[in-house]
Amino acid sequence: MIRIAGLAFVFAGFLAPTSSDAQEVIDPSLARTDPGDSTRWYDIQLLGIEGQGWDDTKAPFDRLPARAEGVVRDAVWGLSRHSAGLCVRFETDAPTIKARWTLTSDRLDMPHMPATGVSGLDLYARVGDRWQWLGYGRPEQAPTNTGTLASGIEGGPREYLLYLPLYNGVSSVEIGIPEGASLSKATPRPEASSRPIVFYGTSITQGGCASRPGMVHTAILGRRLDRPVINLGFSGNGRMEAEVAGLLAELDPAAYVIDCLxxxxxxxxxxxxxxxxxxxxxxxxxxxxxLAEDRTYSNAPLVSSARERNATSRAALKQEFDRLVADGVPGLTYLPGDPQLGDDTEGTVDGSHPTDLGFFRMADVFEPVLRSALSEGP
Incomplete structure (x- = not known):
């Protein structure tokens, strides 16, 4: 079916699997310890990384396969080594959760984006049928940071979700829990929600300028829809290139979101x-x-060049959408740009890149479109 997405905002909850039966308990003998410290440190690779489309990567936390090097442009390859969208789900009864992570770049922050989003970690806990934010890992130095994500956690064993940095890479990430606490892989997702949503886009898709890795709209949508998400946002380099299209076609997602304008x-x-x-x-x-239009520049009402930039790219996208529909290409949805940041001008850092508020509003607009598409997909 071909659809033009409406502008109404819809928020719906999701039914989550319970975590009553832990899967694949991690052997405590695989943990590392530091002299004089009882914390047990576990490599998160033992738990399985979510958000990677390929397992033949050059490094453990890359977003494109190793064979993409020299095929995609150098800028895309370099950005693919950022860990945007990667996360790990796990179960533990630990009252304290620590993390230790080693960054691949000494650029902890950017002028318009805080270090917590660029290079930090972000921890959520499943409480009933929703994800509750719990704590974050604050990057204070390069390359290695160690910190307590949360302590005094009440309520016994539960499922957790840890997001990795958006605009930096990591060479290693460890979860630290007290001696005697258990650590397990999370209960597998139900088959009906196990296939990922693939987002391909720009700096906004990659997460600029979320304050925490869990606040980019792709991550928000992953939690709301209770699905894995593959984030293929490449800052300044989401250009619908044939080489990237070929890689996207190798994946088998529940849906594609193309947001490159x-x-x-x-x-x-x-x-x-x-x-x-x-x-x-x-x-x-x-x-x-x-096929998503670009968000409206916040200064567009007063700056003609910004209005023109939105108008021309959108007109071209709509023209191509209509042409594909006329040619009988099925399963396409068109997502307008105007409602994405809300009906005011308070949703961006710089007129272009969303704040957390902007990303939350974007998630509100994308969510009903994806729910509808997923309900009619294969």
Whole structure:
């Protein structure tokens, strides 16, 4: 079915699997200890990394396969080594949870984005049928940071979700729990919600400028929809290139979200949308594909160049969408840009990149579109 997404905001809860039966308890003998400290440190690779589309990566926390090096542009390859969207789910009865992580870059923050989002960790706990924020890992130095994510945790064993940095890479991440506490892989997701949503886009998709890794809209949507998410946002470099399209087609997601307009002019949109969609559709005849307009620049009401930038790229995207529909390409949804940041101008850091408020509003707009697409997908 072909749909133009409406503008109504919808928020719906999700039914979550219980974590009553822990899966694959991690052997305590695999933990490391430091002299004079009883904390047991576990490599998160023992728990399984969520959010990676490929397992043939050059380094453990890369987002593209090793064979993409030299195939995609150097800028895309470099950004793919950031850990945006990667996370780990686990279960523990520990009253204190620590983390130790080693960054691959000494750039802890950016002028418009705090270190907690660029290079920090973000911890959520499942409470009933929702995810409750619990604590964060504050990056204070490069390369290695150690900190307590949460202490005095009440209520016994439960499931946790730990997000990795958005605009930095990591070479190692460890979870620290007290001696005697248990650690397990999280209960597997139900089969119906085990396939991921793939987001391909720009700096906004990558997470600029969320204050914490869990506050980018892709992560918010992953929690709301209770699905894994693969974040393929490449800051300044989401350009619908054929090389990236070929890699996207290798995946088998529940849905694709293509959100590249902020990095493309109208001519590039006209040239590349059709080939990208057809590449995905050839590999996956029934998988929903959402084509998203760019968010409206916050200063567009007063700056004609910003208005023109939005208008021309959107007109080109809509033209290509209509052409694909006319050609009989199924399973496409068009997501307008105007409602994404709300009806005021308070949702960005710099007129372009969302704050946490902006990302929350974006999630509100994307959520009903994805729920509808997922309900009609294969």
């Amino acid at each position: 902020p990095n493309m002019d109208a001519g590039e949109v006209e040239e590349r949308v059709g080939p990208l969609v057809r590449t995905l559709r050839e590999a996956h005849p029934d998988t929903p594909i959402v």
